[in-house]
Amino acid sequence: DQQVKQNSPSLSVQEGRISILNCDYTNSMFDYFLWYKKYPAEGPTFLISISSIKDKNEDGRFTVFLNKSAKHLSLHIVPSQPGDSAVYFCAASDGWYGAGSYQLTFGKGTKLSVIP
C-alpha cells in the first residue's frame, strides 16, 4: 500500500516555463513533507520542506504548496532551467521520535526534463 504517490513518472517542460510536480498521500498522520532531487549516479539531496501547519513554503525558484484536505502537495519550479532536469521525490514524515528519529516515506519519483 503506497502511502505517498507520485502518479506522473515523467514530465517535460520548456526552459523558462513553470514545472509543477504533484504528490498525493493517504496517511492522515503525516505532518511534514519534503521534496528531494536526485541526479543520475548521485544520492538524493534535500530541496524544500513544509510543515502541515503551513500551506505554502517558498525558497527562491522553488515553492511547495500543501492542501491538507485533499492530501495533496505540489512543487512549483519557476522559471525552469535545464539544470533542474532530475528525478524529484516527494517524502512525508508522521512524527518526530526524538533524538534524530523520524522516518520518511518516499514516493516513486517524477523524472523532470527541462528542454532548452
Add this chain to the structure above:
Amino acid sequence: DSGVTQTPKHLITATGQRVTLRCSPRSGDLSVYWYQQSLDQGLQFLIQYYNGEERAKGNILERFSAQQFPDLHSELNLSSLELGDSALYFCASSGGRGRTGELFFGEGSRLTVL
C-alpha cells in the same frame, strides 16, 4: 558531496551469497538510515540506527541485518541473496538536532544479483 560515504559503489554477486555494504555518515551525525531503491520503486526505508542503537525498522527482510559501530559507521548485511535483491542501496545520515527533514544521502551501492 554530501559527506556520506558508501562502499562499494558497485557489487555483482550470485544468488545465495552474502554481501556487506558499508556507510560512513557525515562527521558528527549520529543517525544512519538505510534505504533500498528497486527498479521503478521509490526509496523503501529499511532500518535506522542512532548512536549505535537500532531506532526504527521498516520493510527489512529477515535475511538482512544492520549494525552501527562505536565510530558511527554502519554496515548492512544481505544474506541468501535472491535475484529480487538487486537494487540501489542508499545510506543517509542526519544530525538529530531537530526535524529539519534533511537527510544527507550517500551515492548508493548498486547490487546486482545474478
